[in-house]
Amino acid sequence: MHIFLKSAGIWLIYYSVSVLALFGHEPEMQLPFGHPHAQQSVEGHVHLGWESSYFSEGRDSLDGDSLFVGSFEMGWKHLAGGVWYGYSPDRRYDELQLTLALTQSIGDFEFYGGFTHLRFPFDGSYDNEIGAGVVWSGLPMDVELSADLYYSFDADGYFAEISASREFSITDRLSLNVAVLFGINQGYVTDGHDGANNIALRLGLGFALSDSVTVTVHTTYSWALGKDAGSPGDDYLIDFCHWGVGLQWAF
Secondary structure, three states, X not given: OOOOOOOOOOHHHHHHHHOOOOOOOEOEOOOOOOOOOOEEEEEEEEEEEEEOOOEEOOEEOOOXXXXXXXXXXXXXXXXXXXXXXXXXXXXXXXXXXXEEEEEEEEOOEEEEEEEEEEEEOOOOEEEEEEEEEEEEOOOHHHOEEEEEEEEEOOOXXXXXXXXXXXXXXXXXXXXXXXXXXXXXXXXXXXXXXXXXXXXXXXXXXXXXXXXOEEEEEEEEXXXXXXXXXXXXXXXXXXXXXXXXXXEEEEO
16 A cells, blocks of 8 residues: 555644645644635645654554655635645655645534545556545534545545644744544555554644744654554554654745
């Protein structure tokens, strides 16, 4: 199965640590983009970052190797689209994602659905995925609950995540986000076990240098669930911690 950061996999984490405005599993469901939102005007984001590991579907997918990431996203009304690229300086691995999404808000609920085309230039392969999710912001104490699912045509399987998050404003410029997520594999990692996959705790900080530029730092600890020693796809499903830094420009 192709490695896919949905990550990257998280509100501040989606919004500040991954990237804003487009998709996002994760408090990282591990899409590289944040959940899409309806916008009244054209809005865009550019993000550059570095990840200590490639956290994907609860796995340390590059076996401890790091990943540089960059993205560009734009959104208008109910339409959002973006380009994401990841490159590992430690091995021959890179990944390109092109995503288009539609969004709808109803009361405290936001729904999205979209399509992602993935390219892996180093090995000449590709995949197509469809994803959908819902975010509920009507819980007490400003907690947000989300459910996301994405399906791979290449693997003929899906991965789902349920997450809860809360954002705290520490100062006018500094924000903290805390998120917990639970992942379920059902054929997406084709040679991994099906069922409960992992649970993760994620912390993210965003510091606004200006109205449009934000520096982000995040860390995530993931615990493996139901690992099958006889399944090759579970080799990298381990208990591990990773972190990342980024710079984001909104316009």
